[in-house]
Amino acid sequence: MTWLGQKPDPEPIRPTAPATAVSPQVAPIPIPGERGERKMETPQVASIGKSLHVKGELSGNEDLAIEGKVEGKIALSGYNVTIGQTGRVSAEIHAKSVVVGGLVHGNIVAGDKVEVAATGTMMGDIRAPRVVLVDGCRFKGSIDMETKSGASSSAGAAATSRAATEASGARVETPAYAAAAKG
Numbered sequence: 001m002t003w004l005g006q007k008p009d010p011e012p013i014r015p016t017a018p019a020t021a022v023s024p025q026v027a028p029i030p031i032p033g034e035r036g037e038r039k040m041e042t043p044q045v046a047s048i049g050k051s052l053h054v055k056g057e058l059s060g061n062e063d064l065a066i067e068g069k070v071e072g073k074i075a076l077s078g079y080n081v082t083i084g085q086t087g088r089v090s091a092e093i094h095a096k097s098v099v100v101g102g103l104v105h106g107n108i109v110a111g112d113k114v115e116v117a118a119t120g121t122m123m124g125d126i127r128a129p130r131v132v133l134v135d136g137c138r139f140k141g142s143i144d145m146e147t148k149s150g151a152s153s154s155a156g157a158a159a160t161s162r163a164a165t166e167a168s169g170a171r172v173e174t175p176a177y178a179a180a181a182k183g
Contacts, residue, residue: 044062045062045065046060047065048064048065048067048068048070048087049068050068050086051068052068053069054070054072055071055072056071057072057073057075058073058074058075058091059075061078062076063082064076065082066084066087067087069089070087070088070091071089073094074089074091074092074094076094076096077094077096078095080098080099081093081098082098083100083101083102083120084101084102087102089103092106092107093107093109095109096110096112097110097112097114098113098114099117100116100120100122100137101119101120102119102121103120103123104120104121104124106123107125107126107127107141108122108127110126111128112129112130113129114126114128114130114132115132115134116132116138117137118134119136120134120137120138122138122141123140124141125142126141126142126143127145127146128145129147131145
């Protein structure tokens, strides 16, 4: 550093270490059965291809993708069922969640969710806590989103009895409406 005409201090010479070959660090490959090892499970998805036609009852312990034709019953409670655009299903389906991208004739009971995609056609009843009907899909049937709680079951029973009364032509009044009508 120079200050008022003084010469800068010489930089000290630092010794350099001899060059050594650097080997890349490689993670050790786990040996099966070694303690502390966690196995990564790849999701198991069974597939019914476009050219396959299945008649009967399907059950199992893995997710299912359908691109072919299935007739009968599909019982995969706790697992996901996906009906692709080329899939044609004429069956009752019981699963954790169902995505309809093709054609389904039959009822669906899902523990989590049912989604009818824009390319999907569903003709039958749906019973699931969550239902998604994407714009452009086709649906004909009924939807029951009733949960297992007692409060909603009584509300569902009231709605069912009210709908039955309206269908018979009788006038339906709930207590809140009746009080407003009198006052």
